[in-house]
Amino acid sequence: MKKSALVDAAPDLRTRDRVIALLSQGAATASDLGAELGLKPAAIRRHLDAMLLEGLVTEREQPRRGPRGRGRPAKFFELTPAAREGHGKHTYDNLAVSALRWISAERGSAAVEEFARAQVAELEERCASKVREAGDDPLARAEALANALTSEGYAASASTIASGGQLCQHHCPVAHVAAEFPQLCEAETQVISRLIGTHVQRLATIAHGDGVCTTHIPGQHLVRKIDD
Numbered sequence: 001m002k003k004s005a006l007v008d009a010a011p012d013l014r015t016r017d018r019v020i021a022l023l024s025q026g027a028a029t030a031s032d033l034g035a036e037l038g039l040k041p042a043a044i045r046r047h048l049d050a051m052l053l054e055g056l057v058t059e060r061e062q063p064r065r066g067p068r069g070r071g072r073p074a075k076f077f078e079l080t081p082a083a084r085e086g087h088g089k090h091t092y093d094n095l096a097v098s099a100l101r102w103i104s105a106e107r108g109s110a111a112v113e114e115f116a117r118a119q120v121a122e123l124e125e126r127c128a129s130k131v132r133e134a135g136d137d138p139l140a141r142a143e144a145l146a147n148a149l150t151s152e153g154y155a156a157s158a159s160t161i162a163s164g165g166q167l168c169q170h171h172c173p174v175a176h177v178a179a180e181f182p183q184l185c186e187a188e189t190q191v192i193s194r195l196i197g198t199h200v201q202r203l204a205t206i207a208h209g210d211g212v213c214t215t216h217i218p219g220q221h222l223v224r225k226i227d228d
Helices: 005-009 015-023 030-037 041-053 081-107 109-132 138-151 183-196
Strands: 057-061 075-079 156-161 164-169 201-204 213-218
Touching: 015 030, 015 041, 015 075, 030 041, 030 075, 041 057, 081 109, 109 138, 109 183, 138 156, 138 164, 138 183, 138 213, 183 213
Parallel strands: none
Antiparallel strands: 057 075, 156 164, 164 213, 201 213
């Protein structure tokens, strides 16, 4: 198995990520992977066994040529379609982070904020019409926005609480990038505020390690129209 330039370029990736990076180039045995990563096959097998249980890899026996010898036949491991899709997303996330680092270094934080606003502008436009149909009540708007965000891949929900309302996003498509560039979260929060028509407060974000992105909608604030 040839040495992977991808693994050399990203020595800080976790062992599992490095295994996935290698397997994305083709099937390999535990011995192949161990030799490539400088780890014993037994250590690699622990990762592979866990990945088998999670549906990230499949295994098959190495085709045997000639008479059957002693010992167990070597097994090849390869990525499942789901793992390949996830690896591709991780690669694009890393590219986005690198691009934002360049913008920040060359143009400053203001340029990063401008980029973040531009990124969420289309999302705001797509959700706006659905939110307007809910009327002027912020909580009704929050529910409509949750439905719109769910269709965008955010798995969102809205609920009423003692102090007003709460908008929860159970998935964040840009969490990996927003972990380093919170300007994306801030721009998204501003969009939520404009669409709901009142001041909101972000209490938690997936990008910062929380399980859910949670936005509080205070009940005492006056409603203002979305077009204001």
